[in-house]
Amino acid sequence: MKLKNTLGLAIGTLIAATSFGALAQGQGAVEGEAFYKKQYNDSINDVEDGRRPGVSIGYFLTDDVSVNATYEKDDYTRSNNNTGSQKIRGDHFGLKSQYHFGTVGDAIRPYVEGGVSHGSMTNVAADGHTGRDQSTFLTTGAGAKWYITDNLYARAGVEADYKLDNGRWDYAALVGLGVNFGGTGGKVAPAPVAPVAAAPEPEPEAPVAEVVRVQLDVKFDFNKAVVKPNSYGDVKNLADFMKQYPNTTTVVEGHTDNVGPDAYNQKLSQRRADAVKQVLVKDGVSANRVHSVGYGKSRPIADNSTDAGRAANRRVEAQVEATAK
Incomplete structure (x- = not known):
């Protein structure tokens, strides 16, 4: 007993x-x-x-x-x-x-x-x-x-x-x-984000330059890190914009829904960001101009309690700004 x-x-x-x-x-x-x-x-x-x-x-x-x-x-x-x-x-x-x-x-x-x-x-x-x-x-x-x-x-x-x-x-x-x-949880520090240089202020009385911007939002299937064919066109648009403005850089941010352990979602979000970066590089953008980082499930944009909300959170986002001549 x-x-x-x-x-x-x-x-x-x-x-x-x-x-x-x-x-x-x-x-x-x-x-x-x-x-x-x-x-x-x-x-x-x-x-x-x-x-x-x-x-x-x-x-x-x-x-x-x-x-x-x-x-x-x-x-x-x-x-x-x-x-x-x-x-x-x-x-x-x-x-x-x-x-x-x-x-x-x-x-x-x-x-x-x-x-x-x-x-x-x-x-x-x-x-x-x-x-x-x-x-x-x-x-x-x-x-x-x-x-x-x-x-x-x-x-x-x-x-x-x-x-x-x-x-x-x-x-x-x-x-x-x-x-x-007491362990690390398998987490690794996010990759450093390259600073984006601020555009110089225009001289007094000079006309203000026009700022142009391209944004990217790629969705992923559950527990997948493969870019779907219907997203290739959006990624190519971003690649063409960066080739048009060769001094630009971008940060590709990966995200997940809230299903699964934190450590696993952190790694899954990093794989998603890396997958979009690979497509950009394949489309002709230099790898050193694209930085990828995963945020796991820490930055939802929709309610994770619904299927539609979770689908919206399984994403990769990026944006590029340039000053048009």
Whole structure:
């Protein structure tokens, strides 16, 4: 009963922790998790399969690589060789590293892992005698994490433990629930925007020059960063204007709706801005005259609660001004 209460308290703490605004994934994040394993024993004679709940704490060295310290409690594993229904108890302490595939902000991130652990189990001797088995294991495994929110995730995976003492294997299937906090969130600083030189003031009594302007508004499909063919003409108009006025520059600004994690939308908006820049360059504008920057979902122009509003927010905007002679 104490074990169940402890595990329940740990899970409740993980869920409550998601209310803190400082939580974030990515490099520098600390990750805490409570998990439950179904253990299939083969490394110790006369011991049946059991269960192994535990907790772990990890630190992300990069956006993809974490180092994790683990503690696991052997529970309800039984001797089965004429020794009755002895209950086996034990502790496992481990250190492992996980490599996560995909990018920060993805809803599902598969992983592989490897490491070492040390276990100590009581009451494992046969013929009614008690004893303690202390062993070192090499551990490997794989699985996936599902990020329910930016910071709360569920995990499912499989692990295999190789016992160095006798060259035999144990196997486990596991599920877990965890949170992470304190990381960068995978966000990168927006690209610097080139300053636009102000037009010189006209001399007194001189006629005011006419300022001409071209604006661009390209829409994108949901979760896409591909310029649609029906927008090529608008992009070409902007390119022709910039070729007509070779001293002009422009900033191409990418935006998204509010569906999905912040970090993912930031990267998606940058890809959209880069896609429009590539079309401008293909149409003959020098790359150093076009700067692209993504703003994610931070600058909506319409209500994200409607389909039409979200469609309006999935956009890339740009404008160019020039002084006509």
